[in-house]
Amino acid sequence: MQNANIYFQHREPSPLRQIWLHLNANPFAVAAFYFLCAALLIMIFSPWLVPYAPDSQFADAILQPPSWSDQGEIRFLFGTDDLGRDVLSRIIAGSVYSLGYPLLAVLIAAVIGISIGAWAGMSRGVQSSTLNHFLDVILSIPSLLLALVIIAILGPSLLNVMFAITLVLIPQFIHEVHNAIYDERYKEYVTASRLNGVSRWYMFSRVIFPNITSRLVMQTTFALSTAILDIAALGFLGLGVQAPAPEWGTMLARSLDQVYVSPWMMILPGLALFITILSINILGDSVRAAIAERVRQS
Template sequence: MPNTKLYFQYREPSPLMQVWINFQSNPFALSALYCFGFITLMMILAPVVSPFDANQQFSDLTSLPPSWDDDGKMRYFFGTDDLGRDMLSRIMHGARYSLGYPILIVLFAGIIGTALGAGAGMTRGLKSSTLNHLLDVLLSIPSLLLALIIIAILGPSLENVVIALSLVLIPQFIHAVRNAVHDEIYKDYVVAAKLNGCSTWYILTRVILPNITTVIVMQTTLALSTAILDIAALGFLGLGVQPPAPEWGTMLARSLDQVYLSPWLMVLPGLALFLTVFSINVIGDSLRAAIQERIRNS
């Protein structure tokens, strides 16, 4: 006999579902999420769906304008550069350098920095104060300048850029998480957990960390934007990803000599950088607002 429900039973959405409901109520945030998802999908599927190889040259079709121009061709939708390489293929493959590597860098720096920052936030005394002042000194130096110093020591290459940006971003996570944990540890709900005999590990992972989610989300968003722009800046200066790799910053540097003759060589990678960073910032800010709305309504 089927189980017939005679009465309506309200089921409270899970915390993640509440965050998603609050997030999707903002159409601007959804648009940014779709944009970022499209760029990420393009990055993953670039070896499969790109029309040509990123470095394949068509010597008889150099500086071909995009397809919407009267002299353009649909086969080369975004046109070609001064060496006859398809711009659409280069931008798609370049997303691996300009977005894929920053994501890996931020994941690594976020895990290490959050763990160290959470541990530092649970301590007090001379060690905690010394670490805090040391981080203040490090964070007073711009991230790009620190990366330039490390690259100058190690030499320009993709591997050294990854190492440099990881070392630059880890202190930022440590500082943000350490301060957030230090602010929460004296609140009443943490004191109550201590009086109940909860272990330090339980208090940190089950009591404090869920309440500093907004800090971690905002720091991750800021770090990802910083990593993308720093990789592009180092590539633009010739200290990061080296040609012929289709990194967007490197493509911008190569387009300087052709900006008046072939403006699409600068506009297209610049637009890709702008859309990527803009969508990440909108998603991060909207996600922070959605989490705070759930906390207020709980």
């Protein structure tokens, strides 16, 4: 005989499920999520997805328009540049430089910055105050200007760009985590946990950290957008990733001389850069709102 459950049992969805349900109600957030997933997959599998090698030159197809143009060919979907290189292949291969390396820089900066910021936020007295004032001075300087100074000292190369961007982002994470912990540590739930005699690590990891995740998500989103823009700007100025690497900022700089003859050389890399940054910001803001809504309802 089959057992029938006559009692209604309400099951709360998991935290990740709640965040997804909140995101699913926003079509822009869903579109941004799927675009970023596709961009990450394209970046990971770019060596196998490119139709041609990024540096392959086709002498019979120099400045070939995109395939939707009357003079275009289907074998060059996004057309070719002034050296006969396939623009689609260069955009796909360039996602490693314009998306992969910024992700790596943000990950390293987040680990270091959150660790130092947590130590400073949980500390009191001269150490915390001195670090906070020092970070205020550093953050008053634009991140791109700091990166330019570091690149001017070290010289233009991919390794130096990664070092400069990571070094610029670390103070931002330290400052944000420090301020977030400072705003939370005198609230009632933190005081109650302190009176219970919990350790400092337990206080941070189990009590304070879950309540500052929305601010960390926003900071990570801002840092990733900043890293992508700074790497593109340095490449555009000729101080970042050097040619012939197919970095999107470098591609934009190279297309300046041909903007009236072949506008697709500038529009397509710029569009890839714009949509990527827009998707990151939309998804980050939606995740932050979902986490804040979940904390408010709990």
